[in-house]
Amino acid sequence: MGLKFGTDGVRALALKELQPEWVARLGAAAAKVIGVKTFVIAIDGRETGPILAEALVNGLKQEQTHYEYLGIAPTPAVAHIASTYKFGGAVISASHNRSEYNGLKFFLPGGEKLSDKDQSAIEAILAKETPVLEKNESLKISSLREDLLSTWTSNLKDSIISANLNGLRIVVDSANGAASFFAPNLFRNLGAEVISIHDEPDGKNINLKSGSTDTTILQSVVKEIDADLGVAFDGDADRALAIDKTGELVNGDSLLAIFAQDMKHRNVLNGDTTAVTVMTNFGFHLAMKESEIRT
Template sequence: MARLFGTDGVRGRANDQLTAELALRLASAAVSVLGADTNSGPDESGRRPRVVVGRDPRASGELLEAALCAGLAAAGADAIRVGVVPTPAVAFLTADYRADFGVMISASHNPMPDNGIKFFAAGGHKLADNVEDAIEAAMDAPAPRPTGAGVGRLVDAPDAEDRYLHHLAGALDGSLDGLTIVVDGANGAAATVGPHAYEAAGATVIAINCEPDGLNINDRCGSTHLDVLQAAVLEHGADLGLAHDGDADRCLAVDSTGAVVDGDMIMAILAIDMHERGELVDDVLVATVMSNLGLHIAMREAGIDVKVTGVGDRYVLEELRKGYSLGGEQSGHIVVPAVGTTGDGVLTGLMLARRVASTGRRLADLASVMSVLPQELINVPVSDKHAVAQAVVVSDAVQEAETKLNGSGRILLRPSGTEQLVRVMVEAGTAQEARAIAEQVAKVVADV
């Protein structure tokens, strides 16, 4: 049987693979595992387990929130409903409310029919694989059903957004006065808090795609569709544009010329900023194998070492726990442990804009520190991504491609953590060579 938890929680088409019944069982099982210290019901002091529950604006989030809260209450836990907030806000609020764990209902950058359930341990930290496995196992075990005063309660937290905004404001040393920023909220969780945070820091904000209706999240907008932001930046003559995904744990940018500034470039800019401020521990940046070779070259020239991990923010987080202070992914998922326990797109945007404001330089100039090696990424839909990974014909195609590159580039294949896709990434000396090799390998993958 396939593992229920993927690389970022439990995801699926809402009310199909991800049903209310499944959400209720997950919630009950999570209380038995993550609320174990309070033993699923009032402890000797009368305190029940406390759980922060947030969601993005997807219509199905209302259904899943109701089911999760029912499962939590039935297992003897109190649900603190924080409403529509970014994923990093749930992580922060789990710690700020001193909750036993937190739950975020979101499928991040996935299209609207999908949804997901992600758990945070006490303190707002992501769960280890063995803890997720324990929750999955507990779903089939008899669950305690307290009665009377032992039944959990549902409590709304009207101050949740203000707490999170105050946290963001405290993390920014500096002002964005004088900057005009276009903010694309992806009609998602950052639609309100994103513009508010940038305005509070002093920027003039032009908000686009910040009118969620439950159905339009990530719909031709946000960090997966940057053309809308590029056009808006040019139209308004803005200093920069910032794009978030559906749950706002990512940030990509557009400079004043309309050029895209991806996660690698953002990491390069922030690493140099933190290096100059004396905040970059051991002068180390943590990045994944998907980061462009140009990032490695730029960091080496700046006297910064790059520690490389597997793909996925959990691997970046594991490396950061060794004491480092900045890490992230090309996708714009960037973590600053001194401020948050997970990637925070709004915080990333604030830090990037602060660098522009404090230096008085254009974002294009700051991003020019890194020269991008031509990279081609093809997402190949497949029926079984695990079968592709084991196919001999695919490994032979990769070996042949590496021979062609002859040390002047690299090729990487990896299955998506959330969809039936295999990502084929090739870097080479020219864009034409990268595209040709990527297309050749992608065809082999598609035929498996």
């Protein structure tokens, strides 16, 4: 199989192009290259997630690598747990893609993604066509799941500057994905009135006319109920878009400008600098220059 790492892990048609046997070999190769004793693993709610997670674990176990399986959980949670506990991390997800796709992305013990060198080393091992023996052990949710996830949710709560979100009405669109069991409750715990939509993953409805790939329904609900804000996540909850109180989409450049200016005002913007991509528009750069923020 000729699958290779792309810009964010490996993605392909699940069980057709991305087959369990290959995922097991990928797990064994990743265990060798990353070189940790334990991996934390999550899926985003696709029906093929548990099958591929079990295959991944078979590969990890061939290299005597332990695992903590979280079931459905956001990608940022895995990155945070990997960083906090010095675990390797693996997320089985195809992000914003349709449910028939799936994929894998890995994290190093510091919570960072694999370097190009790491990916090349894994691909070199995969090229040797070494088989992985089938373990036939059923995958079980980690007994440490709640404790591990609480370190992430507690960190999120502690990062909120306001004492609470009392008085705010927020519509949360979880894309029937990994945010479904986390985002609405997090906002509620912070005091907001939450209207939660697209929060019932059934294995096939992830990103279906929902989430950050289609904000039409979210925009309509925000206007209908006179909400203060709408938030749309993608399938694995590693990105979000916002809707203002008039129902208009707030694009990524605008969000980044808001965050950068707020952080500078609070003297927590490292080096008074914000990182951007080549797609960031010229107006953003002008706005940051006026705010004395480097890009």
